[in-house]
Amino acid sequence: MANTPGAKKAARKIARRTEVNKARRSRVRTYLRRFEEALSAGDAAAAKTAFVEAQSELMRAVSKGVVHKNTGARKVSRLAAALKKLGGSAA
Template sequence: MANTPGAKKAVRKIARRTEVNTARRSRVRTYLRKFQEALTSGDKTAATAAFVKAQSELMRAVTKGVVHKNTGSRKVSRLAAQLKKLSA
C-alpha cells in the first residue's frame, strides 16, 4: 500500500493512464475486427477502406505508447499482405 503522498499520487496517475490506454487498445481491436469482417465478406472496396482506418488507428496507438513501434508496423504489414491476397 502506498504511504507517501508521492506514491499515492502515482497510484492515481497510473489508474487514469490505465483506463485511457485500455480504451485506446479496445479502439484498435475494434478497427482490426472491422477489417477482418470486410476481408471475409470479400468486398475489396470495403476492405480497403477498413484497412486505411485500421492502419491509422494502429499508428496512432504507436504514437500514444499503447503499442510498440515494431508491433504496430508488423500488424500493418500483415494486414496489407491479407488485403493484397484478396485482390490477387
C-alpha cells in the same frame, strides 16, 4: 499499498492512464475487427477502406505509446498482405 503522498499520487495517475490506454487499445481492436469482417466477406472495396482506417488507428496507438512501434508495423504489414491476397491493393 502506497504509503507516501508521492506514491499515492503516482498510483492515481497510473489508474487514470490505464483507463485511457484500455480505451485506446479497445478502439484499435474494433478497427482491426472491422477489417477482418470486410476481408471475410470478400468485399475488396470495404476491406481497402477498413485497412486505411485500421492502419491509421494502429499508428496513432503507436504514437501514444499504447502499442510498441515494431508491433504496430508488424500488424500493418500483415493487414496489407491479407488485403493484397484478397485482391485490393494496399498502397
